[in-house]
Amino acid sequence: MPTNWPFPRVDSLAPYGFGVTDEVKARVRASGADLIDLGLGNPDRPLSAPLVQRLHEAIDVPENHRYHLGTGLALARGAAAKWYARRYAADFDVEREVIVVLGAKEGISHLCLAVLGPEDVALVPDPCYPIHRGAPLIAGAAVEPYAVRRGLSPARALGDAIERVLRRGQRPKLVIANFPHNPTGIVLSKAELAEFVGEVMRAEALLLHDLAYADFAFGAPLAPSVFDIGIDASRVKQFAVEVISTSKSYNMPGARLGFMVGGARMIAALGHIKSYLDYGAFVPVQRAAAWALEHAEDVPRELCALYRTRAECLVQALGRAGFPELPKPEGTMFVWLELPPVWRALGSVGAACRLMERAQVATSPGAGFGPGGEGYLRLALVEDCPRLEEASARLGRLLSEDLGLARP
C-alpha cells in the first residue's frame, strides 16, 4: 500500500505563522513558569452578559438547532446592512450583496477559492495576517507581496507591486487589503484608502478588504470602509468585497461570525462554493451576532478604549525598560516592535524563543507574517496594564543582560 503520496497543497504551505514557537511555549509552560502570553490575538475579555443572554435564549429554541442552509439568516444579513448604513455612506441589498460567513478567516479563504485559480496572481500585504497570503496559495494562485510599513504610502507600494506583475507579462487579478492592519497596527485615513482603491481600479483588479478591526482605530471614530471613500459605492461594488467580524469587536472569538458585503457577482461566487462546503453558522450565533450589531454599540467602544489604553501603557513601559522609542499606536490590538540591534542576528523566531525561555514572555515572531515581518515581534494586547508593565520590565532586564549592561 503506498502511503507516501505527496500532498501538494499542504506540502507547499509554510507552517502556520503562530505555530512556529508553540513547542517552546509548551515547554516553558510545562516548567511551571509564569508565562505572560502576548502571542495570539485572542481576546481575553468574556462576552458581555446581554450577549450571553441572547445566546441562551436562542439555544433554548429547538428549531435553532438544525442546519441553516443558504446565505445566512435574513435577520443577520439585515443587521449587517443596517450596521453599514449607520456608520458609512453605503447601502447593501441584503439578498444579493450580503452573506454570512463563519468568521472573516473562513470568508477570505473561500472567496479566494471561489475566484482564484492556478493562472492567477493575487497581491497581498507584507507583512500580513497569515490567511491573506495563505488563502490565494491554497487556491493555487501565485502571490505578489506589497509592503506595508510606517512612512510608506500603501498606494505607492501597491502600484510598485502591480508594475512588477505587469513587467512579468501577467495581470493582477485580486488585491487583498487589511486596514487597520494586523500586524503593524497601521490605520489609513479615508483619503489614503481612496488612493489605494484608485490603484486597484487602474489595474482593473478585484479587491477583498478585511475590515476585522473596524472598531479599533484610536485616532478616528471609525476605520474607513472601501465603500465610503468618496468614490461612488455602486462603482466600488463592481470589483470589491469587504469582510467584517464579531470576533474582536464584540469579544466573540469562540462564537465568531463574519459578514461579507459588496459586489453581487463575488458574493454569489462565495455563496456558490459555500453551498458545497458548509451548512451555515449555528443559528443562535447568527441571532446573537445580529443583536450585537444592532444593539451593543457600547461593547466595541469600550474595547477600543481598552486596547488604546493597553497600547499606550505597553509602549511607555517598553520605553522605560530601555527599548528604542516606538511610534504612537494607531489602532488594532497589537504593538509591532522592531528588534533592537542586539537581537537582530537571532532573527524574529530565535528572538521570540529567547524571550520566552529567558523572560517568560511570549510574542509572535514577525517572520510568521511574511518576509516583510522579519526583524519584528508582534505583541498582542490581551493582558491588562500591570501584566504588560511586568512583561516590559522582564524584556528590559533581558535586553540589558544581552547588551552586557549591569542593572542596579
Ligand SMILES: Cc1ncc(COP(=O)(O)O)c(C=O)c1O
Ligand atoms: C486581520 C484579521 N482578519 C481576520 C481575523 C479573524 O477573524 P475571524 O475570527 O472572524 O475569522 C483576524 C484575527 O486575528 C485578523 O487579525
